[in-house]
Amino acid sequence: MIGMWLSGLLRVRGGRLLATASGVMVAVALLSLLGGFLSQTRATMTSQSVRTVSVDWQVQVADGADPNAVLSTVRGLDGTKAALPVGYAGTSGLEARTGGTLQTTGPGSVLGLPADYARTFPGEIRVLAGHGQGVLLAQQTAANLHAAPGDTIAVKRAGLPAVRLRVDGVVELPLADSLFQKVGAPPQSQPSAPPDNIVLLPQRTWHTVFDPLAVPRPDLVRTQIHTLRGHGLPPDPAAAYTAATGSAHNAEVRLAGAGLVGDNLGAVLDAARADALYAQLLFLFLGVPGSVLAAALTWAVAQAGAGRRRKEQALLRTRGATVRQLVGLAAVEAVVVAVAGTAGGLALAALVGRVALHTAGVPLSWALAASAVGFGVAGATVLLPARYDARRATVASGRTAVARRPAPHPAWWAMAAVLLAGSLAVFRATSTTTYALVLAPEGTASLSVDYWAFAGPALLWAGGAVLAWLLADLLLRRGRPLLQRLFRPAAGALAGTVAAGVSRQRGAVLRSVVLLALACAFAASTAVFNSTYRQQAEVDAVLTNGADVTVTTSTNGATGTADAAKLAGVPGVQHVEPVQHRFAYVGADLQDLYGVQPKSIVSAGRLQDAYFSGGTASGLMDRLARRPDALLVSAETAHDFQLRPGDQVRLRLTDARTGGPRTIPFHFAGVVKEFPTAPKDSFLVANSSYIARTTGSAAVGTLLVDTGGTAQQSVAARARTLLGPNAHVTDLPSSRTVIGSSLTAVDLAGLTRVELGFALVIAAAAGGLVLALGLAERRRTLALASVLGARGRQLSGFVWSEAALVAVAGGACGAVLGWSLSQMLVKVLSGVFDPPPSQVAVPWAYLLATAAVTVAALAAAAWAAVRHARRPPLTELREL
Numbered sequence: 001m002i003g004m005w006l007s008g009l010l011r012v013r014g015g016r017l018l019a020t021a022s023g024v025m026v027a028v029a030l031l032s033l034l035g036g037f038l039s040q041t042r043a044t045m046t047s048q049s050v051r052t053v054s055v056d057w058q059v060q061v062a063d064g065a066d067p068n069a070v071l072s073t074v075r076g077l078d079g080t081k082a083a084l085p086v087g088y089a090g091t092s093g094l095e096a097r098t099g100g101t102l103q104t105t106g107p108g109s110v111l112g113l114p115a116d117y118a119r120t121f122p123g124e125i126r127v128l129a130g131h132g133q134g135v136l137l138a139q140q141t142a143a144n145l146h147a148a149p150g151d152t153i154a155v156k157r158a159g160l161p162a163v164r165l166r167v168d169g170v171v172e173l174p175l176a177d178s179l180f181q182k183v184g185a186p187p188q189s190q191p192s193a194p195p196d197n198i199v200l201l202p203q204r205t206w207h208t209v210f211d212p213l214a215v216p217r218p219d220l221v222r223t224q225i226h227t228l229r230g231h232g233l234p235p236d237p238a239a240a241y242t243a244a245t246g247s248a249h250n251a252e253v254r255l256a257g258a259g260l261v262g263d264n265l266g267a268v269l270d271a272a273r274a275d276a277l278y279a280q281l282l283f284l285f286l287g288v289p290g291s292v293l294a295a296a297l298t299w300a301v302a303q304a305g306a307g308r309r310r311k312e313q314a315l316l317r318t319r320g321a322t323v324r325q326l327v328g329l330a331a332v333e334a335v336v337v338a339v340a341g342t343a344g345g346l347a348l349a350a351l352v353g354r355v356a357l358h359t360a361g362v363p364l365s366w367a368l369a370a371s372a373v374g375f376g377v378a379g380a381t382v383l384l385p386a387r388y389d390a391r392r393a394t395v396a397s398g399r400t401a402v403a404r405r406p407a408p409h410p411a412w413w414a415m416a417a418v419l420l421a422g423s424l425a426v427f428r429a430t431s432t433t434t435y436a437l438v439l440a441p442e443g444t445a446s447l448s449v450d451y452w453a454f455a456g457p458a459l460l461w462a463g464g465a466v467l468a469w470l471l472a473d474l475l476l477r478r479g480r481p482l483l484q485r486l487f488r489p490a491a492g493a494l495a496g497t498v499a500a501g502v503s504r505q506r507g508a509v510l511r512s513v514v515l516l517a518l519a520c521a522f523a524a525s526t527a528v529f530n531s532t533y534r535q536q537a538e539v540d541a542v543l544t545n546g547a548d549v550t551v552t553t554s555t556n557g558a559t560g561t562a563d564a565a566k567l568a569g570v571p572g573v574q575h576v577e578p579v580q581h582r583f584a585y586v587g588a589d590l591q592d593l594y595g596v597q598p599k600s601i602v603s604a605g606r607l608q609d610a611y612f613s614g615g616t617a618s619g620l621m622d623r624l625a626r627r628p629d630a631l632l633v634s635a636e637t638a639h640d641f642q643l644r645p646g647d648q649v650r651l652r653l654t655d656a657r658t659g660g661p662r663t664i665p666f667h668f669a670g671v672v673k674e675f676p677t678a679p680k681d682s683f684l685v686a687n688s689s690y691i692a693r694t695t696g697s698a699a700v701g702t703l704l705v706d707t708g709g710t711a712q713q714s715v716a717a718r719a720r721t722l723l724g725p726n727a728h729v730t731d732l733p734s735s736r737t738v739i740g741s742s743l744t745a746v747d748l749a750g751l752t753r754v755e756l757g758f759a760l761v762i763a764a765a766a767g768g769l770v771l772a773l774g775l776a777e778r779r780r781t782l783a784l785a786s787v788l789g790a791r792g793r794q795l796s797g798f799v800w801s802e803a804a805l806v807a808v809a810g811g812a813c814g815a816v817l818g819w820s821l822s823q824m825l826v827k828v829l830s831g832v833f834d835p836p837p838s839q840v841a842v843p844w845a846y847l848l849a850t851a852a853v854t855v856a857a858l859a860a861a862a863w864a865a866v867r868h869a870r871r872p873p874l875t876e877l878r879e880l
Helices: 002-012 014-051 067-075 139-145 203-214 237-255 264-304 306-318 323-357 364-392 410-430 451-478 480-504 506-545 557-568 617-626 635-640 688-695 712-726 732-736 749-777 779-787 792-828 844-869 873-879
Strands: 057-061 080-091 094-098 101-104 108-113 126-130 136-138 152-157 160-166 169-172 198-202 221-229 259-263 549-552 575-586 589-596 630-633 648-654 661-672 683-687 702-706 728-731
Touching: 014 237, 014 264, 014 323, 014 364, 014 749, 057 067, 057 237, 057 264, 067 080, 067 221, 067 237, 067 259, 080 152, 080 203, 094 139, 108 203, 126 712, 136 139, 139 169, 139 198, 152 203, 160 203, 198 203, 203 221, 237 259, 237 264, 259 264, 264 364, 264 451, 264 506, 264 749, 323 364, 323 749, 410 451, 410 792, 451 480, 451 506, 451 792, 480 506, 480 792, 506 732, 506 749, 506 792, 506 844, 549 712, 557 575, 557 702, 557 712, 575 688, 589 635, 589 688, 617 630, 617 661, 617 683, 630 648, 635 661, 648 688, 661 683, 661 688, 683 688, 712 728, 712 732, 728 732, 749 792, 749 844, 792 844
Parallel strands: 108 198, 136 169, 589 683, 630 661
Antiparallel strands: 057 221, 057 259, 080 108, 080 221, 094 101, 094 152, 126 169, 136 198, 152 160, 549 702, 549 728, 575 589, 575 648, 575 702, 630 683, 648 661
């Protein structure tokens, strides 16, 4: 019997089975793809974080401990590939006589490096001029001393005579922040910037110069063991972090107080594991709704044939079939749908993953999980409804052509209101400035996610679906006069009949409307979030780099002006914006001060309103222009010093005329939260002309170069050639790969294409496929109408009117729900964005394409139904 039933299913209802299996296939493929991407993203984050570290450990030798013993212990640890001693010493200042003038600097740091240091740790030193061995000056130090290879400098020692050394090269230290960290100090105690003056010496020379200083001033001389570790870490950042920090703690136990480990590897993995949690959240927020929607699509396709299934069950019952046999036959159908859908979904995921995401395949764990979901969807949408009908329905009810559909109970309206109100309440709670989606509990090494945030979008999804159903049902039940007027252009004199027919059989129409609304909302919210993500990743890169090309010049004003003139003549350069970079004391706190030209900085720095508080970017810059002594301070500074608008702020800056500090009055005019090239905590922004007038120096520290978004790397290369080693040049494409969050550095282009492609398919299927199957169930009604004398145009009116109703009602509900979900997703996932967006980015091209494809699918379904309706009625009835 089962064989005959299966054969009949495949022969007679093969198309409907294929449509049902397609829904399962979409759910399985989407889950498999997103799960595979999540696994790949975690592994990418781990490897990318590890690549950014050159020195994995900086082991600080304790006072009084033997550096050689510490070095031997570190080299003997499992996983250590290389370990080299590095000497650190403080200098009270540097001098150089160049060009007939004597240049001096303040205190600095002198490092003693082994001969093979640069080869062992290749990311630490980049040679800009001269040789990579011998006495080397950091780039900023060379600029401060106006020194170049071949010049002689004097290194001052506290209480001892200065030592004169010949410069062999000028170098850049890309990882200077970690190189000069305070090992063992908490983050808030770390220096805000590396020393301005840095000299690198060969190890033998360093010992000759500073060993005499170690006895009278041991506080100025210390030793670190720089260590390279093996990177055989787990692919998951959290597991890799646990392994890396565990090794560091084990090393400290072995050292027994003789050394303290500065774990650079653990620090970058710590940031990566937080980003991995955000990647997981992206999967849950964006991937799970798509799979749920695919399951709903499968249910809608299966429900489109519910009437026919009940008739078949009634016929089988009259011939003696038991409930158990009916459920068994339904189970056969469910298994066929599950196997076909799951196999097709896994194959589709493997193909799309290889093409769009460049993955080797679907991970086994995700393949098994997606398969379980596929079988669950098939069972829930095919087997359970059939089992319910077999147990509850009677032969008489199964033969009923049109079942009476009661009005929804008032409790449904109350449920919709409660769901939406709950969503709004959760959203308000999770969108406050103090809310954190990813939590880092104080004093623990673990991270956690506040999954309560999922309640907001989930309740909105559910409440929106219920409300769309209730509104559409209300329109179909109570809005016949309105529907009659709307249907008149297509149905003519039969508009009233069409409205009555649609209202009478509103179950199929309601399924199409609600499913289309949810599909459109999913497509819109996914597209808007991904578009906003790409927008903010670019904003983050621009904020970090400062402009298309950014040049950090020496602090000499004339040099900065000359550099700007040189850059302005480079092909491809549209504008060069000079920015002063000074340091000013706010009370006892030393902060970065940026002097800007208010009339041009907004466009040159691509400033956004979200960077400021208490006004727009243009408005606050206008304040600086109108009042030269106006001052913008960071939010942290305003909070720490309890500043109010109009308060006088007295800053201490270096006066170029006297060389000493000078107190200069400013007036607090607003808060700046972000600024190009500025640190993220404490900084100040003021009018450059006022700073130049009061300090006697128009020194330019940074040049923001606008290339119009093109030829950025070629302009940067030309700038390096023109300005030489004393200028530090960065370009926007290079900065994109090293911006703050490793999550934003992960390429989401492939995932975006996959998500938006599936959203497009689901939207088209929700409209076209469900409508087509619903109309196919009413072929008998259309054929009987034709027998009773209905003309072809009148039959077409029935079909096109229903299609138009589904398109308009579903599209309108989907647009409103999609806009609400987009706003909520962007706000709740604000931790992904740095900085948060001032407004969402709307991908109009994709949304219009989705609308066009959905309308085309609806039109194709309606056209196919009209084509069948115009066939000879006896032929149509005979086939049914």
